[in-house]
Amino acid sequence: YLPSSDRKALEDKRVNVHYLDGRLFVKRRKEKYDLVMVNLPDPCTAQLNRCYTREFFKEVRDILKDDGIVSLGISSKEAYLGEEMGDFNASIYYTLKDVFPNIVAIPGEYLLLFASPNERVLTYDDRILNKRFSERKIETDFLTPYHISYQFTPRKISYLLGALDEAKGAKKNFDFQPISYYYDIVLWASYFHPASRKLFASFTKLNVWRFASILAILVFILIFLSRKSPKIRRSFTPLAIATTGFAGITLEIVLILAFQVLYGYLYSRIGLIVALFMVGLTVGALLMIKQLPKIKRTLLILSRLEGVVAIYALLLPLFLIALSKVKGVYLYPLSQIVFPILVALTGLLVGLEFPLANKIYLKGQKVGKTAGLLYGVDLFGSCLGALLASVLLIPILGILQTCLIVSLFNLATFALLLSIPKVKKPSI
Incomplete structure (x- = not known):
């Protein structure tokens, strides 16, 4: 040709x-x-x-x-x-x-x-x-x-x-x-949608600390309102699933981008990356299902998992930055070993939460309604994460601050779950 x-x-x-x-x-x-x-x-x-x-x-x-x-x-x-x-x-x-x-x-x-x-x-x-x-x-x-x-x-x-x-x-x-x-996206948007210029210009002013302040205020408001509203307290579990879905897909995109930067080839690896994420999800769900009968304080465990996801999101970019400094003969073997492990681990953390959240939310609800609701909010969080991470967060804020936002979301639901008072068993 x-x-x-x-x-x-x-x-x-x-x-x-x-x-x-x-x-x-x-x-x-x-x-x-x-x-x-x-x-x-x-x-x-x-x-x-x-x-x-x-x-x-x-x-x-x-x-x-x-x-x-x-x-x-x-x-x-x-x-x-x-x-x-x-x-x-x-x-x-x-x-x-x-x-x-x-x-x-x-x-x-x-x-x-x-x-x-x-x-x-x-x-x-x-x-x-x-x-x-x-x-x-x-x-x-x-x-x-x-x-x-x-x-x-x-x-x-x-x-x-x-x-x-x-x-x-x-x-x-x-x-x-x-x-x-991102500048290229804005350029093409200006050709076909000139009115979108101001909108895109406002996005470049994104500030992670301003976001953290707003999020903290919202958490305090929700905790205050939940004291008198069992419905609001009950919504904290689906909210945790949504933030974990957001975290899972965002961190997966971060890993895909980092793999491209450090190694290059992606076409033959993208299937493997997605498959390993799904394997992690499956393993995490199976492990939690096996442990469910032994778990008594489900809300506490779910809140701890949210905390673990938040810490993992903070550590991941630091690890990737350190990995980017590696050169020479060690680059190829490290990229082929480390990235599959990180992708699977991301899926594992997400998979651990879903069965646990179902057990918590199932009380007093139908199985189909509970599974459908939690699956729906998980997909919503994932969809929102894929859109925001790829179009706005990663190009404008960078990987480090994007992962910080992921961590802040999960820290917020961690605080919300911890605020739910422990149900006292009636004394005999």
Whole structure:
């Protein structure tokens, strides 16, 4: 399906094709290169975004020669950079500039970015570039000295750099805070739903501590109201299942994203990751069913499980950050062993709660109604977690603060369950 010219190039003896994830290839290389070309689509997904992050650019810098160059391109506009396009372009530009001291941006419908660790390699001076071009006697069909001079017109360069400077407030792009793919979502939303601009702009102001304050107030209000309302106290059990469903799917997405960043391949592993999560769910449910007849203080055990989920959500990102520091030959075996264990453990914690919650909520209720309600709130929490985590929380707040929000949700239900007074048995 390739054109004959492309097939001819690939058949050249100087060309070596490596059937390997691109980022993993960069991680493993010890050779130094003159040029690295990142020829990928825009970072419109979490998977593509990992090749536009500060960590990836540092890995590329490590395999470049002192006068080497890295090139990449993203969608842009030559005549006018609106707010959304400006944020998107600036996020990648300043992320790259964080790693390389010398960077050149060429305006156009496709913004070309060139960067080098050597400050004397790249220039905006078209005379120097045309001189280098003629000295090397490179045969080209489309690139000419006139084209080079046109692309490096001072007014065009000046406007582009000014627009990028105006958008300097855009956040930089990191592995565990992939904000650039959120900027891409906002950009496309502005094309088809211009009225959504203010809504998306408000999301970028998300603050985890403000969220924690609001959540704490809601918990105190619920605890106060529950003293006089058995119905409110009874709702704490389904609420715990909802927050655990939210936690389960959010942490699974976090692990999938981290696996992509650290190892790369996902297509052949996504089925395994989902399957292991379900295995964890099954094992957790079976273990709890076996122990149910022996458990007397069910509410206490459920609250403790909520606490364990909260602690696990706090520890998980710290472990992933530590794992991201591993390089060399240990990276592959660790990623193949650690991630399956973490995914299964996440499912296990979620699975332990469901049978226990059914036993608590079943008192005075029909089996079908209880199972349906708890299953429904679990799905609701999972759906909400999948939507918020992938679209808003992870790209805007990052993995660390996303897991903190998960922990806060489960700490809230932990407090609510502990507030339920113990039912005293009548004395004989």
